[in-house]
Amino acid sequence: MLDIFIIGGGPIGLACGLDAQKAGLSFVIVEKGTLVNSLYNYPATMTFFSTSEKLEIGGVPFVTVHNKPTRNDALEYYRRVAFSNNLPIHLFEEVTEVKLEDGFYTIITKKATYQAKKVILSTGFYDIAVNLDIPGENLPKVKHYYQDPHYYTLQKVVVVGSSNSAIDVALETYRKGAEVTLVIRGSEVSNRVKYWVRPDIINRIKEGSIKAYFNSNLEAIRENEVDIQTPEGLITIPNDFVMAMTGYKPNFEFLKKLGIILSEDKFIPQYNPETMETNMPGLYLAGVVCGGLDTHLWFIENSRIHADMIITDIMAKK
DSSP: OEEEEEEOOSHHHHHHHHHHHHTTOOEEEEOSSSTTHHHHTSOTTOBOSSOGGGGOOTTOOOOOSSSSOBHHHHHHHHHHHHHHTTOOEEOSOOEEEEEEETTEEEEEESSOEEEEEEEEEOOOSTTEEOOOOOTTTTSTTEESOOOOGGGGTTOEEEEEOSSHHHHHHHHHHHHTTOEEEEEOSSSSOOTTSOTTTHHHHHHHHHHTSSEEESSOEEEEEOSSEEEEEETTEEEEEEOSEEEEOOOEEOOHHHHHHTTOOBOTTTOOBOBOTTTOBBSSTTEEEOSGGGGTTOTTSOOHHHHTHHHHHHHHHHHHHO
16 A cells, blocks of 8 residues: 555646655655646747746756746756656556545556555646637637647637736747737736736737737637627627637546535635645645636745645654
8 A cells, every 4th residue: 555646747746756755655646648747738939937946846956047947948857857766657547536445545547546545636727728618619720728839820810818828829929920819808918927028918919910809808709700899899800710828727526526625616625724635634735726716826836835745744644
């Protein structure tokens, strides 16, 4: 029987593994995708808001030439951390069931069955996109994930959203020759946009290089056009692709299946903020999954401490 079963092979799941290893505990990290799967699915050109030292885990230095690391820098770093510490990681193995029986957990995946005294859930929130719930959203031209701007060269692209992901998509596709239209629900570009990017998008909008509709909503999507509800009324414009950068959310159904209580408004899971243990004894949360729908509350840099909090509590109870 394992001391700990860690669900999720992202940076925080790896951090939990490193701390468990230092404490001499037996454990395994199981990830349904590739290593640091969410980071892998980030845009190829993505640059972190955080500096490299704030993305470090387990006391392993993250050395980069530039102050703010790129996606590829992060993939290399976390892969090296996993390899150099010989962390027991099972990739492309999805957990389907977690059952508490006689004081320990039975964990069933699509490949095997495990038993563990404790479980750490560090699954992030990047797997499930927040839908627009409008006609035409299921068309192939609608994308909730974005990889590379070249694909949209000479295309008419509508980008929905005003935060970092939406603004990055708008600027990058524009600079690769796309005709970009931003649809923003609020009255301005979000204040959470990276400080060195926000002036860029504001200036592109002012000069007319990127068209922006504020206080507006995308109403319908068709094969070659879209409808936008603006303060001046409903307009229809030609369109080739819709980039719905409307955010993502944790797998709340999986959390409820595990017996974790969620708040009624923002689906924030119930846990002890001093130990990270949930209402289910011996089941802990780590990382951005703790925030429910408030996915902007937790990042790698401020949730790295969850690993130490959890392992400290497990060792104290042991």
